[in-house]
Amino acid sequence: MNIEIADVTRQFGRTRAVAGVSLRTGAGVFGLLGPNGAGKTTLLRMLATVITPTSGSMRLLDRDPGAYAARREIRRRLGYLPQSLGYYPGFTVAEFVEYFALLKDMPPRQVPGAVATAIERVELAGKARAKLRTLSGGMLRRVGIAQAIVNEPELLLLDEPTAGLDPEQRVAFRLLLRELGARATVVVSTHLVEDIGVACGEVALMDAGKLVFHGTPQELTAKGEGHAIGDAPLERGYSAVLAAARS
Amino acid sequence: MTAGAGQVVGQADGEWRAWRQRLVAGVRLLRLELRRSAMVWMLPVTGALFWYNAFRESMAEPAMWNLRAMTMQHGVLLDFAPPVVGAAAWMGSRDGRRQLTDLIGTVPRPRWTAQLATWAAVTCWALVAYCCCVGVLYGLTARQASWGGPLWWPAVVGAAGIPALAAVGFAAGAWFPSRFTVPIVTVGAFFALGFSSQPRAPQWRVSPTVSGAPSIGPDAGIGTFYHYLPDLSIAQVICVVGVAVAALGALGLLDRASGSWLRPIASSMTAVGLAAVVLAAGLAGTARLDPHGMLVIPGLHDAANDRPIGYTPICAHAVIPICLNPAYAAYLPECKRALAPVLAEVAGLPGLPVRMSQGAPVYFGPLNSGFAPSGAGVVIADGSSDGSRQTTLVLPDQLPGEPSGADITVNQFIGQIRLPVAADLIKIMVGVAPGAVRVGAVPGAGRISAASGGGSPAQRAVAAALAIDAGATGAPRANTAVGLAADRFAALPAAVRHAWLATHLTALRAGRITLAQLP
Numbered sequence: 001m002n003i004e005i006a007d008v009t010r011q012f013g014r015t016r017a018v019a020g021v022s023l024r025t026g027a028g029v030f031g032l033l034g035p036n037g038a039g040k041t042t043l044l045r046m047l048a049t050v051i052t053p054t055s056g057s058m059r060l061l062d063r064d065p066g067a068y069a070a071r072r073e074i075r076r077r078l079g080y081l082p083q084s085l086g087y088y089p090g091f092t093v094a095e096f097v098e099y100f101a102l103l104k105d106m107p108p109r110q111v112p113g114a115v116a117t118a119i120e121r122v123e124l125a126g127k128a129r130a131k132l133r134t135l136s137g138g139m140l141r142r143v144g145i146a147q148a149i150v151n152e153p154e155l156l157l158l159d160e161p162t163a164g165l166d167p168e169q170r171v172a173f174r175l176l177l178r179e180l181g182a183r184a185t186v187v188v189s190t191h192l193v194e195d196i197g198v199a200c201g202e203v204a205l206m207d208a209g210k211l212v213f214h215g216t217p218q219e220l221t222a223k224g225e226g227h228a229i230g231d232a233p234l235e236r237g238y239s240a241v242l243a244a245a246r247s
Numbered sequence: 248m249t250a251g252a253g254q255v256v257g258q259a260d261g262e263w264r265a266w267r268q269r270l271v272a273g274v275r276l277l278r279l280e281l282r283r284s285a286m287v288w289m290l291p292v293t294g295a296l297f298w299y300n301a302f303r304e305s306m307a308e309p310a311m312w313n314l315r316a317m318t319m320q321h322g323v324l325l326d327f328a329p330p331v332v333g334a335a336a337w338m339g340s341r342d343g344r345r346q347l348t349d350l351i352g353t354v355p356r357p358r359w360t361a362q363l364a365t366w367a368a369v370t371c372w373a374l375v376a377y378c379c380c381v382g383v384l385y386g387l388t389a390r391q392a393s394w395g396g397p398l399w400w401p402a403v404v405g406a407a408g409i410p411a412l413a414a415v416g417f418a419a420g421a422w423f424p425s426r427f428t429v430p431i432v433t434v435g436a437f438f439a440l441g442f443s444s445q446p447r448a449p450q451w452r453v454s455p456t457v458s459g460a461p462s463i464g465p466d467a468g469i470g471t472f473y474h475y476l477p478d479l480s481i482a483q484v485i486c487v488v489g490v491a492v493a494a495l496g497a498l499g500l501l502d503r504a505s506g507s508w509l510r511p512i513a514s515s516m517t518a519v520g521l522a523a524v525v526l527a528a529g530l531a532g533t534a535r536l537d538p539h540g541m542l543v544i545p546g547l548h549d550a551a552n553d554r555p556i557g558y559t560p561i562c563a564h565a566v567i568p569i570c571l572n573p574a575y576a577a578y579l580p581e582c583k584r585a586l587a588p589v590l591a592e593v594a595g596l597p598g599l600p601v602r603m604s605q606g607a608p609v610y611f612g613p614l615n616s617g618f619a620p621s622g623a624g625v626v627i628a629d630g631s632s633d634g635s636r637q638t639t640l641v642l643p644d645q646l647p648g649e650p651s652g653a654d655i656t657v658n659q660f661i662g663q664i665r666l667p668v669a670a671d672l673i674k675i676m677v678g679v680a681p682g683a684v685r686v687g688a689v690p691g692a693g694r695i696s697a698a699s700g701g702g703s704p705a706q707r708a709v710a711a712a713l714a715i716d717a718g719a720t721g722a723p724r725a726n727t728a729v730g731l732a733a734d735r736f737a738a739l740p741a742a743v744r745h746a747w748l749a750t751h752l753t754a755l756r757a758g759r760i761t762l763a764q765l766p
Contacts, residue, residue, distance in 0.1 A: 048353045068507060075355040086346035090283045099279055103354035103361055108271040147350075 001026050001062075002155055002185035003047065008056030010042050017042040019209035020056070029181035031200035031217070032189040033238060039209040040189040041083050044157050047187065048080040061154055076105050079153030083160050083189075085144040089133035093124055093143050096132060100147040118150040121176060123169070137164040145173070149180065156186040162195050174199040197221075197234045205241050212245035272356075273364060280368035285337045289330035290376050296326040297380045305384055307650040308465065310391035311574050312398055313475065314649070317458035317465035319384055320401035321444065323377070324408045324456050328440050331373045331409060333433040335416030338365050339498075343424025357509055359502040362421060363495065370413045377409050394558065394573035398470060400480035401458055404487070408455040411487040412436065414494035421498055452479060452542065453486045453524075453531035460536050463610065467646050469540040471574050472607035474552045478544035479534060486527035493520025540610040560604060566590035571605040575642065581657055582642070585664040592716055592741070593676050596752050600675070606639035638675075640668065673713045678756040679706040704729045705760040709748070712737035716744075732762045739766060 003025045010018040018039040034040045045051050046058065049065045061077055063070035087096060097118055101111045119128050122142035132140065141164045148156060162170050177199040180186050190196065196203050197217050205213035205220070213220060217234060224236030229243075301322030308314040339362070342348050351358050385397045419432040443454035444461075452461060459469060459479070469475070499513025534542040537553075560570035563579050565587040571579050586603065593599055643663040645655050655663070673679075679702030702710075711733035736744065747766055754760050 045349065048349075050349050050352045072355045075353055078353060080350060080353045082346075082349045084346055086342075086350065088283065088341065088345060088347075091279075095279055095283070099276070100350075100354065102272045102276050102279075103351065103356045105269075105272070105355045107268055108275055111272075111275070 002060065003030075003187070004059040005047075005053075006057045008043075008046065008053045008058060010039075010046060010051065011054045016209050018046070018053075021206075021209075021211045022056075023204065023211065023214070025185060025187075025202060027181065027183060027185055028201040029177050029186045029188060029199050031196035031203040032187055032206065033191075033193060033196060033203060034189075034206035035242065037208075038206040040206055041159055042209075043206070044080075044159050044187065044189050045082075047155070048078065048082075048157050049075060050080075074155070076151070077154040079148035079151065079156040081144045081148040081158045081161055085140065087132045087140060087143065090131060092129050092131055093119060093135070093146070094128040096143060097146045097150050101150045104151040106151055114150050114152070118146040121149065122146045123172060138166055138169060141165055142169070145176075152184075154184050156180060156184055157189075158186065159189045160191070161188060162190060162192055170195070193234045193238050194232065197232070205238065207242055207245050210245075213241045273360065276361065276364040277367055277371075280365050281371060284334070284365070284368040284372055286331070286334040286369045286372035289334045290372065293327060293330045293373070293376045294380070296330065297323065297376075300326045302380065302384060304650070306387065307648075309467070309577065309646055309648045310388060310393070311467055311471070312388060312392055312395045313470040313574075314465050314467055315384065315388050316398035316401040317469070319381070320404055320458040321456055321465070323380065323405045324412070325437065325440055327373060327377060327405075327409060328412055328436045329433050331369070331412045332416035332436040333429050334373075335366065335369045335413040336420035336429045336432045338369055339417035339420025340424035340428055341365070341420075343421070344426070357502055359499045359509060359513070362417070362498055362502075366413055366417045366495070366498075369417065370410045373409045373413055374406060377406060381405070392574070393561075393576035395471070398475050400475060400477045404455050404480050404483045407484045408487045411455075411491040411494070414491040414498075418494040418498045421501055448532070449534065450528040450532040452534060453482050453528045455483045455487050457483070460540065460542050460610075463536075463540050466540055466644060467575070467642075467649075468608040468610075468644065471556070471572055473539040473541075473555050476537070476539075476541040476543060476548070476552050478547045479531065479542045481547050482527045482530045482534075482544055485530070486524050489520045489523025489527060491520070492523065493517045496520055536610055538609045538611070539607060555607070566594040567600060567602055569603045569640070571642075575605065578642065578646065578660075581647070581661055582640075582664060585661040586640075586668060588716075589665060589669040589672055592713055592745070593672060593748075595745075596676055596748055598676050598752070598756075600638040600672075603638045603640050606641050608641050608644060638672075640664075669714060673710045676752070676756075677706055677710045677713070678702055679710045703755075703758040703760070704762045705732070705765055706755055706758065708732035708762060708765060709736060709755060712744075716741070728762055732765050736765050 001024050003023060005024075006022045007020045008018060008022070009016065009020055021039075021043060032040050032043070042051070046053055047060065049060075049071055052066070058065055060074045063074050065071045065074055088099075091099065094115055097115045098111055101114055101118075102108070106114060116125075116128075119125055122145050124139065124142055124146065127135065127139065132143065135143065141161065145158070145161055148158065162173055165173060174195060177186055177188065181199070181201070188195065188200065200217055203213070203215065203217050203220055204211055213223070220237040220241065221233045222237065223244075224230065224233055224238070224240045229239040230236035301319050304322055305315045305318040308318055342351055342358075342362075348358075351361060354361075381402050385402075389397070415436060416432055420428050440454070440456055443451055444456035445451075451457070457479070458465060463469070493516070496513045496516025496518075499509055499516065502509055502513070530544050530546050533546060534544045537543045558573055561573050561576050561579060562568040562570040563583040565583045567590060569579070569582055569586055571582060643655075643660060645660075645663075647655055647657045647660045649655075708729045711730070715733070715737040739747075743766070748755075751760055751764075
């Protein structure tokens, strides 16, 4: 199992952002759904070792992130795309991705090749020398994905990766997700349920800091049968689970 | 080789390879940062500030290495502080402003090392700019100076101050990544440096903007006759290195995402840096003024530096050779102009010195409230083995062309040399100081001492007459017998006066000539 978390809680002052979440998942694309404020980003930040849980236990890539040496090893094998990706406007696309490749402790000899591959996979090869300040929001998102995958991560955490991508790019991105999910654990947090339906083999739904559903997209779709809210079957399942959790 | 030994060698080899990889990655990070550092944009600003302030101020000084180097040290860090601190604070606050803290927190390499690469890039560019500025200034001085070589210690202090400025700015930016941090830190650093150069407690001499004793500052006599003492510079370097280490350590304390190993290292660095600052300030507090105008710090002083600097003097002939240190070559014509009339008056008389050589000024007085280079324009008579008299001439502290202080003219400079030299020469020749009769003054020059030198009335009258001839005019006349005799003797044609002195000087000096016997 690449992710094993048990009864994980994270509190910010009096606010409990994540309340007793338990999860186990291996390789494949894992979709994390939930409304705004459900705790998805906090859970992802804990998985990314940015913050530590207030309570509960975590094992990532068969290591305990609480220990420094293990955390370092996890980070070497980790890719993370935060919800709001910052960037250095003066850097070019290639420089930005190279910067993170170097920070990820990649062997310097492998860096140029890995950078070129990552940029190509997000279809920005033609913009490799363009400064980030000249790129559109969607392109910047793709740069963010490129920096996340540059080290061929075993655990890839993507927070709203398709926000700002045009339909064509979203299709390409789903393909990329499936490709990455073949050998790594990819956790995708998103509002867009259609991304989950197409790309994910497993899905979890969070509400008010708790995991209210964990199963396959088909199982989620099944939950929505007979439910009126939502245009697509998966959306109806999403709404039904949320409604049940809140009732 | 046993299997165990082979394993150890293999392990060491692996560790070495890992270190090498980290080093190469660090260099590549630095290369990226160098390309995109905000300091690159600040280079023209830095150059302009340097030109406007330190360069113009230094180049306005006479072409002497000591004056220009010390003036540069005083101004250069003030010029570099705003752009360097500003750029460093901007780069330090970059991750916070750009909301990259989370992302940087998920990488295996400690955020601190990434920050160090960013800081190093700012520092590298600033140091390149600094070296260029110093290179231009020293290059021009090398072409203009008549003698000597560059003083490196003032340049070293400035160079050591650049990383410290960058570290302070960077740490402030990283700790407080607000849009107000850059202007606040920039203005704060400028004023902090500016105020630190004002003489206060002796410990403040450790400020890198202080060049030499605060009450003296850049002075032509310092480092010309005796080696420039690095004592204060060493203390200043310790201080600025301490500031840099403390600031970089504080930066490490910010990195909570890395392991627990970082915190003790960062805390130790901060503590060591602060201890170095305290140590340097303490050392500076023990400094005392040495007779050659430099600060001696007993804890850092190397007695080997107290040796005088050997040089071949440059000479001009005016009755006797007048010889100066080659650093003062530009002032030899003025010295000759100043001394020729005085020496002409006593030429060929018994007791005339055979040579007049420039000597080092002697500095004394409290460090912070004032000082006096003793004997400006004074001739000190020295005996020599063959019985002939050598004399030592000390030039005034203020040289024409120096923009600081009194800003004296060439004529004032000549007057400052001529009058005291005349007084001393007359005393050597006649046996009594000319001030016994009247007090003379040349505009802009010092007054001849009014203290009575004793001697017979005839001696005093002759001394006064010779002083009048040397330019000591304009003072109220004393309506006494001695004064009238002096006027009478001074009114004689120079040739007659000189002929009388050649005949009667020995008797006059022995006190055997009366006022009535004076022509």
